[in-house]
Amino acid sequence: MKVVGITTQQEVFVGSKERNFRINEFIIIEDPYQGDLMGEVVEAKTFNRYIPLNIYGDFVDGSVLESLKALGYNVDEDTIYISKVRLLNEALYPVQTGSDVRLPEFYEVKDLMIKSSKEEGLVLGIIKNTDSIAADMGSEYKNLLYTFEESGLIPQREIPYILDIKSMHHYPHIGVFGGSGSGKSFGLRVVLEELMKLNIPTIVLDPHFEMDFSQVGDYMPSGMDGAFKEKFKCLQVGFHVGVKFEDLSAQDLKNLLDAASPLTDAMSNVVDVLFKRRDSFISFHNKLQMLTEAQEEGSLDRITIRITEAASNDEREAWLKRKELYLTYDKTCPYNSVKGIMWRLKRLDNEGVFSKDIREIEEGLQRGKLMVIQGSTRILQVFSTYLLNNLYHKRRDYKDALYKKTAADYFPPFIIVTDEAHNFAPKGYDSPSKSIIKEISQEGRKYGVFLILATQRPTLLDETITAQLNTKFIFRTVRASDIQTIKEETDLTEEESRRLPYLRTGDVFISSASMGRTIFARIRAAITCSPHTENPFDELKNKGKEDDEKFLNLIKDKLPINDTDLLHVITEIEKESRVTYTIDNLEDRLMQMVDKGHIRKEETIFGYRYKEV
């Protein structure tokens, strides 16, 4: 291998007669004047001067090449390999043309590739095309993981990619971008597995109900079962966790209601006026209810009539209260706005948002667990606004107190992870969760609160937040607008961004400020698997089979069945197994079984008869 052609201080071409180059491979140029220079292959080409099929404009056909081969000359052997190599650090002078080039030894690239140890960092995958260097690396970097290829699980052969989690302190926040099916969710899963291994307190917002880590992939070698059993907990909003109404401030409440459905100015005013700190859900709701009832009466006179004509003492009391509310609030709170607030409040309550609290989440974080919060996207938007505000300020209060040397309860640093992040922090319009995520993205670093945001549409993610993501995982992306965004937001080169639409599932460019360059890696095989991995079409098939078996079991001992006898069979089935069929229904099912070849239908002099095969 030699440096060929015109060189610059940044880029050179390297030619070889024997060895083909691979993209993102590292090589060392032995410049006789400047010493060893390290470079990375950014483009690889092969060339055969006789098979450009064009010598002096002639088109060479295969038969002539075959004839030459028969004469003992194989054109293929005249192929040369050329690569464009970018130097990692700019050289002082242009590289000497003709310099020898060799592959590096592991120790020469170690510092460039590995910034952390497996105990302290996240072992996320392998660095592609490093197998030739990896041979002589120390055992502490070997056999850490498996990768998943077409042929199945493959033991590690390359240098591992270990994300230095500690560098988050200087280079906070991670973005995970990639289209659907690009391996983005799996990448996120692997990140979470690694966070659990290190017992880092983490909150996962999971709108897809997929971040369950109890099931180990059937492809993994045995002995991994229950690896994460004690390290995570799935909690559903409205079922396991919720908002404690008594803890809400007027602003919190407005955020929540706004997330349910946007508030008008008048409505926010209603909340400001009516909501008192320490109101319970019941008391606030009652207040709203009574005010509307009073307003529905229409005037003070009519309320007074209600009071005088009350049938019982309780009723009178109630109307007196309504009158009081009416007098205080009618002027400031228009009926329609009060109604709107009530409707939104009811909606949240129906979803169970107010039925629980977040203590379990806090406790989990305190113990270094991964807390998975599940719910529909909309409800997560509502809940996360409250939750993140709450937790972030707890952490912040603690840190501020430390600084001011006052006492405060300990609250640990933590990481917030979410898929479909563009729903929580959209570009172009305001959403309640956006403001807190933005705040964390800008100053979370100081308090040890970090974000890992995954999305398939980086273009739709708020720009201020995107700009704060110091490490980016970029999986296959096909949309031109997203590629454009990625190009603007990362240090991906032109060549690399051109490769984005063609990346294999699980292959990823990792652009990280702490590394100072982009690494081409492959995410390791996840230890656990998503509960949604069953193919829906397999599911249909299996489900059908199950139903058929059940039905066949029901009628097995009734066979043969005459079509005159159906009513009798129905009563028997109902008696035995409490399954009810109508005649049409049963006949239909029986015909289906005939179609599928499970039973046989034959004609007798008494009509049809269903028999065993």
Added chain:
Amino acid sequence: MYSINNDLKEKISRLNNMLVDKYRGVLSLESCDLRNFIEKNVGPIIPISKLSKDQLLYYSQKGGIVGVDGSNNRMGGAYPHFVEVYQGLAKSTLYKDDPIFKTDIYTPLYSETKEDILEEDGRIEETEKNKRLSTIEVEVALEGIKKFKPYAVLMDGGFIRYNIYSYEKWMELRQECEKRGILLVGVIKDIKTSIIGDKLREEDAFVKECFYDRELLFGLLNYGEIIAIKDDATKKAKIGYSSIFMRSSLAPSVIGMDILDSQRDHIEEMAKLIFTLTPENSRGVPLWLDMVDKEVKISDAMMRGLMERYMNRDVYERFFLSERDKRTL
């Protein structure tokens, strides 16, 4: 810049008319008439086929094929301030990593034969170039047959050139080939003969002018047809070799091939070999010779690079950098 001198335009269209006039008679001949004439007076037109793979494998067992070509380039200005470089290459299909290169260099400023500079003119210059180039080609061919012991040697160019410019070496090569039983073949890309035209003039009283084979044969032969020229139709027989014409590709132009008289029996076989090695959609040159040609070629850039790298700058500028080389407009 964007307007062309009208005078020039006129002259060119006059040339066109003259050519059309001159060739009207001959070119309006029915092509089958011309073919009949050729069959009768020049030699039979024979369709040939491509060689089978077995035949080619047999050749490779017998030592393969060697291609020979030469190239020259010149740097500098008018006589005597120039330097000319010659390079010859013999390359075997079997020993592809071991080609035989020979080089020579010539400048009137320093030549072994003392020349009277005042009497030099372009013709002698041309002769010198041809001599050196032919000699170097014959020399690499000689070395090639000794080293590679091939079944056949394909020379880039007709034999007549070697006969004229490099007689002694050429005779040595002929004898060596005959002695060793190596077939020696010359491939002529641009035929310059007028065999058919001469015959036409002899036989046909109406034909007064001289016509060349190139123009007469253009598009006349079908793909894969050869004309085996009879001895009495050409003067070449005297100097000991035979020739054929051949359309080796789909392009309408025709190439020529020379072979030693003593190896005449192989004439059709060698024609087939050339036909086999020529891509259908090419200019008609065997690919192997094209490859050799590409490898031997001394490009202008390489020439300049060599001069700049290995010559003192002041020597280079003083002697060889012409005014034309410095022109930038």
